[in-house]
Each structure stands twice: as C-alpha cells, then as structure tokens.
Amino acid sequence: MISKEAVKRGYNRGNYTVGAPSQPGWAANAGEISGDSFFGTEAVAVPQAVLDLLAAAADSVTTDAAAVREGTRDWWAASMIAETSGRPVAPESVIVSVSSTEQVQAVMRISDAHNIPVTVSAGRSNVTGAALPLAGGIVLDICGMDKFLGFDEQSQIIEVEAGVFGDIFEEKIQAEYGMTLGHWPSSYAISTVGGWVACRGAGQLSTRYGKIEDMVFGMDVVLANGDLVTLGNSSRAAVGPDLLQMFIGSEGTLGVVTTIRLQLHRLPDHGRAIAYGFETFADGLEACRQIMQQGATPAALRLYDNLESGVQFNLPDTNVLLVADEGAKESVEAGLEISERVCAETGIKLDDEAIFERWLDTRYLTGKSAEGFKSSPGLVADTLEMVGRWKDLPAIYDEVVAAVNAIPGTLAGSAHQSHAYVDGACLYFSIRGDIAVEERATWYRSAWDAANEVIIRHGATLSHHHGVGLLRAPYMEESLGGGFQVLRAVKTALDPKNLLNPGKLGL
Numbered sequence: 001m002i003s004k005e006a007v008k009r010g011y012n013r014g015n016y017t018v019g020a021p022s023q024p025g026w027a028a029n030a031g032e033i034s035g036d037s038f039f040g041t042e043a044v045a046v047p048q049a050v051l052d053l054l055a056a057a058a059d060s061v062t063t064d065a066a067a068v069r070e071g072t073r074d075w076w077a078a079s080m081i082a083e084t085s086g087r088p089v090a091p092e093s094v095i096v097s098v099s100s101t102e103q104v105q106a107v108m109r110i111s112d113a114h115n116i117p118v119t120v121s122a123g124r125s126n127v128t129g130a131a132l133p134l135a136g137g138i139v140l141d142i143c144g145m146d147k148f149l150g151f152d153e154q155s156q157i158i159e160v161e162a163g164v165f166g167d168i169f170e171e172k173i174q175a176e177y178g179m180t181l182g183h184w185p186s187s188y189a190i191s192t193v194g195g196w197v198a199c200r201g202a203g204q205l206s207t208r209y210g211k212i213e214d215m216v217f218g219m220d221v222v223l224a225n226g227d228l229v230t231l232g233n234s235s236r237a238a239v240g241p242d243l244l245q246m247f248i249g250s251e252g253t254l255g256v257v258t259t260i261r262l263q264l265h266r267l268p269d270h271g272r273a274i275a276y277g278f279e280t281f282a283d284g285l286e287a288c289r290q291i292m293q294q295g296a297t298p299a300a301l302r303l304y305d306n307l308e309s310g311v312q313f314n315l316p317d318t319n320v321l322l323v324a325d326e327g328a329k330e331s332v333e334a335g336l337e338i339s340e341r342v343c344a345e346t347g348i349k350l351d352d353e354a355i356f357e358r359w360l361d362t363r364y365l366t367g368k369s370a371e372g373f374k375s376s377p378g379l380v381a382d383t384l385e386m387v388g389r390w391k392d393l394p395a396i397y398d399e400v401v402a403a404v405n406a407i408p409g410t411l412a413g414s415a416h417q418s419h420a421y422v423d424g425a426c427l428y429f430s431i432r433g434d435i436a437v438e439e440r441a442t443w444y445r446s447a448w449d450a451a452n453e454v455i456i457r458h459g460a461t462l463s464h465h466h467g468v469g470l471l472r473a474p475y476m477e478e479s480l481g482g483g484f485q486v487l488r489a490v491k492t493a494l495d496p497k498n499l500l501n502p503g504k505l506g507l
C-alpha cells in the first residue's frame with residue numbers, strides 16, 4: 001500500500017557546519033539573501049523582567065545563545081549558506097516552550113504588553129526561512145503541544161494539538177482508528193500538523209486526497225492580543241468569506257494555531273501503479289492533463305524530466321511518468337484504466353513494478369540532496385515548486401531551466417511535475433550550483449530571481465506548497481498585485497504592532 005511505510009523522525013536538522021556564535025553581521029547577511037528592508041532594523045532583546053514573566057507562564061525559557069541557535073535552525077538553503085560562512089542567520093532571541101493553548105495565550109499577552117516579537121517554531125523543516133526570528137524577541141516552540149484531543153468516528157474528524165509530528169500522527173490514526181489523513185509530504189516525519197497548515201503544504205498523494213487546506217475542518221487560533229478564536233467547523237459554509245482559509249498559509253504572521261480538526265479517510269484496501277516513458281517533458285505533461293481532465297484522480301501522478309529520470313530511475317533517455325493510486329479497488333482500477341489508455345497513445349510502457357518500487361524507496365529522501373553531484377564546499381542545492389495553468393507549463397519548464405542554466409556556476413536545473421489538477425499543475429524544479437564559497441549567496445539569489453521572473457511573467461503562482469518565508473518575500477508584492485494591499489490590511493488589523501513573525505510573507 002502506498003501510504004503505510006514510515007520513516008523515522010529525528011535525523012539531523014541542517015547537517016552543516018556552524019559558524020562561531022554571536023558573530024556580527026546577521027542583518028547584512030540575511031538582507032543580502034532576502035533583499036528585504038526589514039533587516040535594517042534593530043533586533044529586540046527580551047528584558048529580564050519579561051523573561052521572569054515568561055518563565056512563570058511557560059514550561060521553559062532557553063536563553064543560552066548556542067542552544068537558541070541550535071533550536072532555531074531550519075532547512076533553508078540560505079540559512080546553510082550563512083551559517084557555513086560563519087555568520088548566524090538571525091539575531092539573538094530566547095526560546096519559550098509551551099504545551100497548552102492557555103500558555104500560548106499568556107505568552108501572547110506578555111508579548112503584546114511589552115512589544116516583544118514572537119516567531120512560532122515547530123518542526124523547523126521549512127525551506128524558506130519562515131521560522132527564523134528575524135526581529136529577535138521570542139521563539140515560541142509549540143512542539144510540546146502534542147496531544148490527541150478526540151475522534152468523531154461518524155464524521156471521521158480528528159482533533160489534535162498543532163505540535164503533533166506527522167509520523168506520530170499517522171501511526172496513531174492508522175493503528176487506533178484504521179484511518180489516514182492522506183497527507184504525505186516528503187518531510188512528514190520532521191514536520192508538524194500545525195506547520196503543514198501554517199505553510200499550506202502538500203503531500204505526495206495530493207491528487208487524490210487534496211492539499212492540507214482541503215483537509216482542515218476547523219481550528220483554534222490565538223491572536224496577537226492573546227484572544228482565542230475558533231474558525232471553520234463545517235463541511236462548507238455561506239456565512240461570509242472563509243476566515244479559516246485566511247489563516248491557512250499565514251506562516252505565523254496572523255496568529256498561533258493551537259488546535260486543528262482534520263477530515264480523515266479510511267485506509268485503502270487496494271493499490272497499484274503504472275509507468276510510461278515520454279519522448280519530451282511536454283508530451284508527458286499533455287498525458288497528465290488528459291488523465292486529469294478525463295476524470296481520473298490518481299493518488300500520485302508524477303512526471304520526471306530526462307535529467308531526473310536518469311537520477312531517479314536510471315532512465316536518462318526518457319521522461320518517466322508514474323501513475324499510482326490507492327483506495328477502493330473499483331475506483332483505483334477505473335482511474336488506472338483511463339490513465340493507461342491516455343499514456344498508451346504517445347508513451348512507451350515501462351516496468352511498472354520497478355519504477356514504483358524505486359519511487360517508494362526514494363520518495364522521502366529527495367529534494368534537498370544533490371545526488372549525482374560530487375561534494376564541494378561551493379555546492380548549493382535548492383528546490384522551487386510553483387503552480388501554473390496547463391497551457392503555460394511547457395513554456396515555463398523550458399524557460400525556467402534555461403534561465404537557471406544561464407547563470408554562471410549552475411550545475412543543472414531540472415524538474416518534475418508533482419501535483420496535478422484539472423486546470424494546471426505544480427512543477428517542482430531542482431536547482432544546483434557549484435560556485436566559489438563567497439559567491440554562493442549571489443548565485444542563489446540570481447537563480448531565484450531568474451526563475452521567478454519567468455513564473456511571474458506567465459501569470460503563474462510562485463509557490464504551490466513550500467510557502468513564502470523570507471525566500472519569496474521580495475517577490476510577493478509583484479506577484480500578488482492589488483491583493484497584496486488586502487494582505488497588508490489584514491495583517492495591520494489583526495496584529496497592529498507587527499509582533500507575529502515580523503518580516504515574513506513580504507509584510
């Protein structure tokens with residue numbers, strides 16, 4: 001069955017060498033990478049009197065600089081560039097650990113009263129700098145909020161606290177209730193339910209189960225002033241705009257998500273996959289479009305360009321399409337029949353079992369690796385996932401790869417199509433460079449500038465599931481156009497002192 005293996009949580013976050021503690025220059029360094037004017041401002045120190053209040057309100061307060069740096073590290077490539085250059089990526093802060101909603105409310109009230117910024121921190125698996133405490137202040141560690149609060153069996157809705165890690169979550173709901181959420185990000189064992197919601201994430205089987213925003217039934221959120229609000233809690237609604245969705249993807253800038261209610265699915269009793277090779281990536285994209293528009297919704301519909309087909313499946317002369325599904329046998333077989341018919345029109349049949357097995361073996365390992373490239377101190381590897389319409393995707397693929405490859409120092413740009421819809425799909429680009437160590441930040445920003453120029457020019461969307469953080473902050477205004485002033489107004493209304501995760505989402 002596709003969704004039953006587990007990987008173990010807890011492998012090293014950021015297995016890179018750390019620079020000397022408390023070196024000056026975090027602001028210049030982060031600004032150089034993100035291009036955001038926020039970094040010119042002073043970091044906020046937490047006075048001793050406030051530390052005392054926090055210690056009384058929370059489970060623990062960590063002030064030791066080395067422990068704080070260790071406890072705020074994330075998976076953003078630019079953080080790694082900064083730290084391996086010997087510069088801390090964020091200013092000094094303190095970590096406040098909590099294990100209940102009441103504690104979150106108390107911390108927010110203290111922060112509000114004393115104007116201390118609060119950056120929520122969970123699995124720290126984000127790849128955008130989203131959880132870095134740019135303004136110093138408080139890092140609010142919510143990993144202690146890990147309780148299962150209840151299961152409504154008839155409605156198939158589970159209620160959990162936001163800090164539950166993905167592997168623990170799935171193990172429990174599978175073993176105790178025979179259920180799955182169907183949300184399988186590659187990082188599921190190092191990320192939390194709240195982090196999924198905060199970043200608007202996607203799992204590998206999203207074509208059948210949806211993205212996280214399709215799975216949330218309701219949630220409780222603590223606002224900047226410490227108030228607790230309950231959002232959603234209905235299958236669909238017509239009571240004004242969808243306030244629940246406004247908080248999904250807000251990356252800790254609008255509130256702290258404390259409790260989440262999620263819709264579950266019964267465990268699948270059947271699973272099967274087919275695989276085809278296509279002469280061009282565009283031919284493969286066309287097959288994906290036909291599959292989706294003819295009504296099939298396979299759990300995974302993944303098309304790899306020939307570079308990635310070579311690395312992943314040792315098939316460098318083709319563009320591999322894997323169609324895998326799980327669920328009730330009748331629906332799985334019906335969808336695969338549509339997919340097989342579409343693929344056979346222009347594709348070449350591959351060894352289904354071998355491709356599927358290889359994908360199952362490697363699907364939690366890809367993304368941040370630079371497999372196939374020699375190790376080098378100047379190696380930079382990152383991933384860029386965007387979403388666009390079918391009509392634009394072949395050109396976007398060609399132009400992004402060409403734009404990244406044109407930057408001196410680039411080793412390769414490649415992509416796979418990872419999540420598909422009736423109207424479009426997500427292309428997941430891998431970009432790798434090998435440059436002089438001191439040129440890494442410049443190369444990195446040039447690569448992102450070049451790729452995002454193509455995406456914005458085609459009217460496509462910058463991110464499908466990794467989110468914004470610091471990485472995409474410089475492009476937000478141009479990308480959202482008039483919508484950006486709405487986002488700004490919402491932020492100002494909910495967090496007038498700009499205390500919640502300041503500097504993120506381009507705000």
Ligand SMILES: Cc1cc2nc3c(=O)[nH]c(=O)nc-3n(C[C@H](O)[C@H](O)[C@H](O)COP(=O)(O)OP(=O)(O)OC[C@H]3O[C@@H](n4cnc5c(N)ncnc54)[C@H](O)[C@@H]3O)c2cc1C
Nearest residue numbers: 122123124125126130185186192194195198201202252257
């Ligand atoms: C190897 C690797 C593979 C990955 N694969 C995927 C993938 O397949 N799909 C995918 O979607 N993502 C993927 N990611 C990205 C990452 O795992 C997700 O963004 C994840 O949702 C982050 O969750 P987290 O618990 O680690 O949150 P963190 O990194 O701790 O926080 C991320 C952001 O959310 C905010 N936040 C966290 N919890 C809360 C809360 N309770 N309330 C308010 N704000 C909060 C933080 O302030 C921060 O802004 C991958 C990352 C890695 C390193």
